Amino acid sequence: MNWKDIVNKPKNIAVQYLIQYYFRRYINRMLELSIDNENKKIHAVVELKGEANPIAIDVQYELNVNENKDGVRITANSISISREWINSIAQEFTGKEFAVQGKDSTRLFQLLKQIGII
DSSP states (O other): OOHHHHHHHHHHHHHHHHHHHHTTTTEEEEEEEEEETTTTEEEEEEEETTOSSOEEEEEEEEEEEETTTTEEEEEEEEEEESSHHHHHHHHTTTTOEEEEESHHHHHHHHHHHHTTOO
């Protein structure tokens, strides 16, 4: 284990918790998570509800926090999912911007950005 692993482990645990919380309706368990902060990429292996085997998900994203409007805009520039049918659906969302509104959401994303998670 190198020093980057020691520094990034708490960040990855925090993001893992947030992803599991936000997508709790769909995810039974997250088996693997890695975050490349420099290139804005996330890799995850999850057990989805209704799926017999885990799936791998890779996302390259952009994040824009607007403090004045209490909002966060997220764009998935590329999405790759190991299940063909889910991957086909995900491609419809590639390149589209999604808004997360509310002061609590903005504060959370600002905190994650400040500590280098996103």
